[in-house]
Amino acid sequence: MADGITFTIDGRDVVAQPGHTILQAALDQEIYIPYLCYYPKMKPEGTCRTCMVEVEVNGRKMTVASCTTPPMPDAVVMTNTPEVQELRKDVIELLMTEHPHGCLTCHRIELCGPQDICQRHVTVTDRCTICPKNERCELKDTVRMVELDLRTPLNYHRRDLPIHVDDPFYDRDYNLCIVCSRCVRVCDEVRFDTALTLTSRSGVTLVGTAHGTSLLESGCEFCGACVDVCPTGALTERSYKWEKAVSEVTTICTNCPVGCQMVAEVNKFGKVVRFKGDLAGAANNGQACMTGKFGYDYTNDGSRLKRPYIREDGMLRKATWDEALERIKQGLAGRTPGEVAIITSPRGSNEDQYSAAKFARTVLNTTNIDSALNSDHALLSQLEVRLGAGAATNPIWDLEDAKCLLVVGGNPTEEQNVLAVAAKKAVRKEAKMIVIDSRETELTRYAVEWLRPRPGSEALLIAGIGRAIFDEALEDKEFVATRIEQGEALKQSLWAFDLEKVSRDTGIEASQIRQAARIFATSDAGAILLGANGLDDSAAEKLVDAAVDLSAITGNIGRAFGGIYPLYQGANTLGARDMGATPGENGLGIIDMIPAMSRGDIKAALVMADGVSGYAPALEGLPIALGNLDFLVVSAVFDSEITAQADVVLPAATYAEQSSTVTNVERRVQLLRVTAEPRHEELTGWETIARIARAMGSTDFAHGSSSDVFAEIAGNISNYRELSHEVLQSGGIQWPVDSSSVVGTPLLHADSTQKVTVVQLSYDELAESIGTSALTFAPGRVLNQPERD
Structure with a gap:
């Protein structure tokens, strides 16, 4: 790797990717360094200090946390010197002062069963054998690796906290928590919910909700990300809580169009007992939604149809x-x-x-x-007519690096949840979000502009944004000149969309339309998340035409981190x-x-x-x-x-x-x-x-x-x-596939010689979709319940 940093770990030459820490470089080379607070896809925190290593640079030795320390060129890293081993044991002993450890430090841990009599008189509720995460506990694995002695100098102080069982899907037993803060960080950094936080009780740091309320009241989506990252039994799924898995199978969630790659844990009876997001999944990056994480076990239901x-x-x-x-x-x-x-x-x-x-x-x-x-047949069919595919033009996680996101007529948080996670991550990276929806959705909280047009006037509003872009000469002039067919004709057709008239018919102030146009047109890459909730087929087709034209005149067709993402069901x-x-x-x-x-x-x-x-x-x-x-x-x-x-x-x-x-x-x-x-x-x-x-x-x-x-x-x-089951064994591939080799196409219309056809928009035709009734019902999914649309 040309830009990599070369150094050694335990005498082995290692090349670290730019931006990686010592721990990440070691994991890339399958060199084990124990850790408890670090987790892939999250920022290094350095709170547990379990990953301490000795680093020598220019003759100077120091002991550092490998999860937060970037490697230096020609540095010499030692992971298991006597000093480092002793320091690790001290750190683990401190962590275990508030975690049951009678079993963790016992030499009989490999022999005991849940019904055996404990020779060390460990309290039943403190035994590893009755812990719901027995043999899946990262703390237990870490203790084995560092080889703690039978006797520890520090006493165990049980917290005696009640187990939280009132919320759906999973239990919280903070008596087993080591306060690594993984759950808090994944909720904040990855999911952007902040349902969990670090709290203080009598000077002791604990994990909980900000005001001591239930997870339901704290805004939890119940995506289960906190459960997946927890290294101990503090957070565990309620279903099959004590079931032991004997195998893991990588498969795909079939609940929404995101197609999350999941890891199914299967017990000895052939039942799927746990479902978790696969960190290697290209579509979901290890994330899942409530339905994907906890709605898997209908396959085990005894009331299933068994015969004709x-x-x-x-x-x-x-x-x-x-x-x-x-x-x-x-x-x-x-x-x-x-x-x-x-x-x-x-x-x-x-x-x-x-x-x-x-x-x-x-x-x-x-x-x-x-x-x-x-x-959403009309939405997808018209996209197929306009762009050759009734699908997203870009990969899902391109959204993470978009500079502007325009969300129209959809509620991805409820309907395509992980896609919304990528969009919110872009906002965390200072991307600007514009939401066009008559309903208040979860994403409106992240929007710099929330435009609430009259139902049915969404296409007219988007055309008005296009007019404002041409008014201020903000269009991508090179793209319009070289990639768009009939670009001048589109420009001429948009002159009919006088902003004051658009404002009157949509209910959106002209100043807001201009501001949205400036934000979208001046962003380096603008992605459109396009839904047609509440629209009939004719209105959906017009919405697609307006959205594709807008994406084209801003040069976002065929651009990385731009493009169009249809929001559909199934x-x-x-x-x-x-x-x-x-x-x-x-x-x-x-x-x-x-x-x-x-x-x-x-x-x-x-x-x-x-x-x-x-x-x-x-x-x-x-x-x-x-x-x-x-x-x-x-x-x-x-x-x-x-x-x-x-x-x-x-x-x-x-x-x-x-x-x-x-x-x-x-x-x-x-x-x-x-x-x-x-x-x-x-x-x-x-x-x-x-x-x-x-x-x-x-x-x-x-x-x-x-x-x-x-x-x-x-x-x-x-x-x-070019595809087959054998080819797909190594991972999903995005069509179309190169005929010379099995290589997918993440980005459509990337060919600079490929023309994009725009449609001349008619004001009167777009205005036909606007309802004339005094009251209009705008349906939308609530609380993950499709039947409550």
Whole structure:
């Protein structure tokens, strides 16, 4: 490394990356130095002093904390001199004065079980064997490494604090806390919530909420980041609290379009007992949201559907797969293309979506197919028309280094949580945020300008910002001249957007519009987070046109840390679109299917119902509409108001029981891995479709595994052409993929010769979307409850 710093650790030559500390350089080379307060992705703190090392520079020796000390050229670092070892033991002994350590310093620690009689008379509640983090405790590992003696000179003073169990999801036992402050720092530095802080009680420093309130009252998002970084049993998940994991599997969360890479901890019974963000995950950098961290264990639920059911005499009864398939064959046979429809699961893998699309078009001959949460179809379709992809143009974590963020009509904190974390991190780095939303969302707290336009006037407001940019000659003149087609025509069309008129129709002062224009146009890199909450398809398309034009005239298309990020629903909605699981020209999408079912136009349907709720706003009225069908097949994980309408119910596998792929908002194709084998007769979506297709006489569904299905995908879909399950084993890849080698494309439109087409905007057309009623209902998700939109 040309810019690296060369020095030695224990006689071994090491090259440190610029900005790295001695500890980070050692970890990069797999050299172990004990530490307790340091944690990757957070700033070094140097509070525990466990990582002390001896450094010699120019003949001068000193003992320093390796987590906060950058290396000097040609420095000699020794990690285990007698002096350093003795100092470490002293530090650990001080830490343990307020942490139970009867077991930690006992030579029998490897032999004792939870029911054994303690020969040292350690209090039951202080024993490692009954600690919820036994064998996962970093303090225990550190004590073993430094080889503390059986006898310690310092007495243990138990805090006798009550265990906090009133908040959801995890318990807080500060009797086990070593005050390393990791939880406080991750809450502040990474999550920006400050729900936890350091407090003082009688001169003793403790961790807690600022005013002694509950976590709910302190503004906690319950993302679980504090639990993941805690080195002891002070913070532990309540579910499976004492369960021991025997293996770890890297997989993907399928709850939202971010596609967080997670580490699933699996016990000896094959149950997923913990879920935590993977620090190596490119999409999430080790972070997760409440649903991702704590909503994983539905796969372990004993009330899951275990076998097929068919309806006889008005009642569902248990059946074999052969009976179910025969009933499906009879129910779907003879239907015209317009009489049948398929609704795919928003969690369904690419293999599931591809199989469903293929089945719809080749067996049922219908184009009535859509993903259940594809309610933002117009947003994504228009982005695809304008930019060639209904997806983010830039990687998620480009947001961290954006200089300005324009958030329009979306609530990423609630709906795409980790994406909001990256945005807030940019604000911490002094980026400026502008929020355009009639509703107050969590991100409005971080905005330097919060513009609250009349619902439906968002596109008009953005066009007004574009006009203000041209008024003050703030456009990226080089980009407009060399990269934009019909740039002059766009400029001419924007003259119709007089700011006083825009102000009157949107309800935003002209001075605020000009200020927002100055902020966005003068920033080195401006990213747009684009949602269409509350807008109909026509308004969403106009919003996309206005946003793409704004991004183009400021030179943010194809620019690192700029670009556009669509805010949509459904974990694999983009994958479903890529696989063709969307309606054709004459087909019906999810929004149109519900009234078509109610009218009797659609008479039979296949619903892949994992992650589908009739209470979701986009699916309002779905259960009632399904009741009007002549024949309904539902593949589901649980019994629900949807399965209650079914003629055939099929048991579905979850994310944990399949090896398949999903595609996230930044076009990253990632691999789901099997964490638990199906216990009963559950099948994945592609397996279910294949069995139905074969029962109906098709010979085109003879795949032996999901990798075979993906091989067919790669052969037919250009953006996936160079990919395979084997290639994705080493990590996700962003399409499109280079044909000469398997290299993804993090940044779209980076080619300086590639033209960007802008659209001439019409004032009257944009103003059509503005409501005329005295009162307008502006829905939005509250408290992570989709049904409360």
